[in-house]
Amino acid sequence: MTLRHATIKDLEILTYWDLQQHVVASDPNDDWNWQTELQRTPEWREQLIAEVDGKPVGFIQIIDPLKEDTKYWGDVAPDTRAIDIWIGEKENLGKGYGSVMMNLALGRCFTDSNIKAVLIDPLEANERAHKFYEKLGFKFVEMRVFGSDICRVYRLDRQDWMRQ
Numbered sequence: 001m002t003l004r005h006a007t008i009k010d011l012e013i014l015t016y017w018d019l020q021q022h023v024v025a026s027d028p029n030d031d032w033n034w035q036t037e038l039q040r041t042p043e044w045r046e047q048l049i050a051e052v053d054g055k056p057v058g059f060i061q062i063i064d065p066l067k068e069d070t071k072y073w074g075d076v077a078p079d080t081r082a083i084d085i086w087i088g089e090k091e092n093l094g095k096g097y098g099s100v101m102m103n104l105a106l107g108r109c110f111t112d113s114n115i116k117a118v119l120i121d122p123l124e125a126n127e128r129a130h131k132f133y134e135k136l137g138f139k140f141v142e143m144r145v146f147g148s149d150i151c152r153v154y155r156l157d158r159q160d161w162m163r164q
């Protein structure tokens with residue numbers, strides 16, 4: 001598997017993945033504005049496509065939550081990263097792709113020695129994602145409401161990542 005930067009050429013597949021039921025269920029209230037955002041490369045964000053044998057299987061975004069435009073994360077510590085992830089096709093769920101994607105993304109985050117922790121905010125109802133993050137070593141921090149979404153915040157500290 002490789003991660004490569006998403007471009008405007010990925011508009012069609014990202015728009016198609018957005019319609020898949022498991023993707024909608026994990027993020028029902030956000031509009032990712034792909035047409036605009038795929039043509040922007042702010043320094044606080046990486047939007048990445050995961051490919052297996054050259055075929056796109058999923059999307060992962062890494063942001064600096066302190067610098068992100070909308071201040072989605074509110075009052076957040078410096079030197080952290082926040083990640084969003086999904087597998088595109090239903091038939092590719094549960095094949096281990098998500099774990100490989102997250103490990104590649106976490107490696108990317110912690111390569112910067114200033115980064116202290118990575119944050120994740122799955123919906124409270126997304127039990128599959130909770131198990132996924134817990135297995136990767138993330139620790140539950142708190143319940144939090146983001147807009148109209150009730151979410152669990154999880155955090156993976158650098159020390160816990162290094163220990164694995």
Ligand SMILES: CC(C)(COP(=O)(O)OP(=O)(O)OC[C@H]1O[C@@H](n2cnc3c(N)ncnc32)[C@H](O)[C@@H]1OP(=O)(O)O)[C@@H](O)C(=O)NCCC(=O)NCCS
Binds near residue numbers: 022026100
């Ligand atoms: C969350 C997601 C990225 C995980 O990727 P994945 O490739 O399906 O997960 P993996 O195959 O790497 O599985 C890793 C672990 O996740 C958990 N998991 C995976 N599928 C699961 C299922 N159907 N039910 C419960 N737990 C499951 C398990 O703990 C699993 O470990 P195991 O295989 O040893 O039991 C993927 O399920 C997904 O895209 N879901 C929809 C979008 C989403 O919820 N994104 C996260 C939003 S915060």
